[in-house]
Amino acid sequence: MQLPNSMRALQYKNFRLYFGGQAISLIGTWMQRIAVSWLVYTLTHSSFMLGLVAFAGQIPTMLLSPYAGAYVDRHSRYKTLLITQIASMVQAGILAALVITGTHTVITIIILSIMLGIINAFDTPARQSFMILMVEKKADLPNAIALNSSMVTLARLAGPAVAGILLSSFGEGVCFFMNFLSFIAVIVSLLLMKLKTPPAKTIDEPIWQNLKEGYEYLQNSKGIRSAILLMALISFFVMPYNTLFPVYAQQIFKGNVTTFSWLNSIAGLGALMGAIYVATLRPDKDFLKIITLANLLISSCIILFSYMQNFWLALAIIMLGESGLLALIASTNTYIQTNVAENMRGRVISYYVMAFMGMQPxxxxxxxxxxHKTSAPFTLLIEGIAGIISVTAFVPAFKKAGMGKVVHPTLEKYLPKNPFK
Known part of the structure; x- marks a missing residue:
C-alpha cells in the first residue's frame, strides 16, 4: 500500500511503533497536565500558585538541558529514552497513589513536578535526536518530525477532552492513574524496535567540553542560533498564556471544569491544524519565514483573546492562535534538525530544549x-505585545541567515554522510 506523501515516514516500522506507543502515552500525559492545573487551582484559587507549580515542573529543564544534551550525544539515545519513560511512569504512579488516598498537598505536587522536570530534561533531547534512528532516509526526517507534532497535538486534543469527563465524574486521581497505565504502550513499543545504530564512539573529553563545543557550533550557525533565541523569547513571553486557563474558565467565563476542558481541547484542535500544515510542507520550504509569520499569528491572537468576553468567539481565537504556535514549534524543530550536523545533534537540540521548555517556567x-497583582486579561495583553516585539526584532537576523536555505553553506562542511542510508 502506497502511503500519501504527507505520511511517508510511517513506512518505517520503528517509527510506526514509536508513533503508536507515544500517541497513547501522550494522551495520558495531557490528562495529567490538565488534572494538575485544575487540582492546584481548586486547592488554592491562586494565579500565583498556578505559575509556581508550572515553574517547578519546568525549571529543571532549563538548568539541566545543556548537560542532558551532551549526555545524550555520549550515550545510547534508545536506552536513555527507555529509562526516562519508565521513570515518568513511576512519577505518575506516585502522584496517582497520593491523590487517590487523599494524602496529597500542594507541596507534594510541587516536589513531584520537579521530579518530572528532571526526567523531561533528559527525555526530550533523547526523544528528539532519536528520530533520526527511526527514519532511514534523511529526506523523510522533516515529515517524521511533522507527523510527530501531529501525534502530539492529537493527544493534546483528546487528552483534555477525556480529562474533562474523568475530572467531573471521578476526580483527579483517576486521571493520574490512567497516565500511569498509558506508559505501558510506549515502553512496549520501544522494546519491540529493531534499530540500526552506528557504533558508539569513545569520548574522553569532559562533558562540559562538549557543551562548549555545542555553544561554539551555534556561534557559527546564525540561522539556528537566531531560531533558538527567538524560541527562548516566545517561550518566556507567549507560551505560558495557557497557565491562566483555569482562571479564565472560572472567573472570566464563569464556568467549571468542562469550560476548562473546552479551552484546552480547542487549543489542541488548533495545534493539530498547524501540525497538519507543517506535515504537508516540502523539505526545501522557507521555514524561517514560516517561523516569523507563525509568531505574529499566535501573538496577535493572544491580544485578541485577552479581554474577550464571548466564550465561543474566544475558542475560535484560541484555535487559530494555537495553529500558529504549533506551526512555529514544528518549523523551528524542522529547521534545526535539517541544518544541524549529526555529531552535534544532541548538544544543539539540548539548547533548543532549554529555549523551548526551559524558559517557560x-x-x-x-x-x-x-x-495575581493585576488581572489575567491585562497579563495576556502584555504577553501578546511582547511576542510581536520579539519576532519583529529577529526579522533582520533571519534575512541575514538566508531565508529559504535548507542547509547553509557555512554548515555543509560539518555535515557527515548519513550512516543510516
Missing part, C-alpha cells in the same frame, strides 16, 4: 505573579 512564574 520563568515565564509561567512571571505570568502567575503579574496576573
Amino acid at each position: 520563568l515565564g509561567s512564574l512571571l505570568v502567575g505573579y503579574l496576573a
Whole structure:
C-alpha cells in the first residue's frame, strides 16, 4: 500500500511503533497536565500558585538541558529514552497513589513536578535526536518530525477532552492513574524496535567540553542560533498564556471544569491544524519565514483573546492562535534538525530544549505573579505585545541567515554522510 506523501515516514516500522506507543502515552500525559492545573487551582484559587507549580515542573529543564544534551550525544539515545519513560511512569504512579488516598498537598505536587522536570530534561533531547534512528532516509526526517507534532497535538486534543469527563465524574486521581497505565504502550513499543545504530564512539573529553563545543557550533550557525533565541523569547513571553486557563474558565467565563476542558481541547484542535500544515510542507520550504509569520499569528491572537468576553468567539481565537504556535514549534524543530550536523545533534537540540521548555517556567512564574497583582486579561495583553516585539526584532537576523536555505553553506562542511542510508 502506497502511503500519501504527507505520511511517508510511517513506512518505517520503528517509527510506526514509536508513533503508536507515544500517541497513547501522550494522551495520558495531557490528562495529567490538565488534572494538575485544575487540582492546584481548586486547592488554592491562586494565579500565583498556578505559575509556581508550572515553574517547578519546568525549571529543571532549563538548568539541566545543556548537560542532558551532551549526555545524550555520549550515550545510547534508545536506552536513555527507555529509562526516562519508565521513570515518568513511576512519577505518575506516585502522584496517582497520593491523590487517590487523599494524602496529597500542594507541596507534594510541587516536589513531584520537579521530579518530572528532571526526567523531561533528559527525555526530550533523547526523544528528539532519536528520530533520526527511526527514519532511514534523511529526506523523510522533516515529515517524521511533522507527523510527530501531529501525534502530539492529537493527544493534546483528546487528552483534555477525556480529562474533562474523568475530572467531573471521578476526580483527579483517576486521571493520574490512567497516565500511569498509558506508559505501558510506549515502553512496549520501544522494546519491540529493531534499530540500526552506528557504533558508539569513545569520548574522553569532559562533558562540559562538549557543551562548549555545542555553544561554539551555534556561534557559527546564525540561522539556528537566531531560531533558538527567538524560541527562548516566545517561550518566556507567549507560551505560558495557557497557565491562566483555569482562571479564565472560572472567573472570566464563569464556568467549571468542562469550560476548562473546552479551552484546552480547542487549543489542541488548533495545534493539530498547524501540525497538519507543517506535515504537508516540502523539505526545501522557507521555514524561517514560516517561523516569523507563525509568531505574529499566535501573538496577535493572544491580544485578541485577552479581554474577550464571548466564550465561543474566544475558542475560535484560541484555535487559530494555537495553529500558529504549533506551526512555529514544528518549523523551528524542522529547521534545526535539517541544518544541524549529526555529531552535534544532541548538544544543539539540548539548547533548543532549554529555549523551548526551559524558559517557560520563568515565564509561567512571571505570568502567575503579574496576573495575581493585576488581572489575567491585562497579563495576556502584555504577553501578546511582547511576542510581536520579539519576532519583529529577529526579522533582520533571519534575512541575514538566508531565508529559504535548507542547509547553509557555512554548515555543509560539518555535515557527515548519513550512516543510516
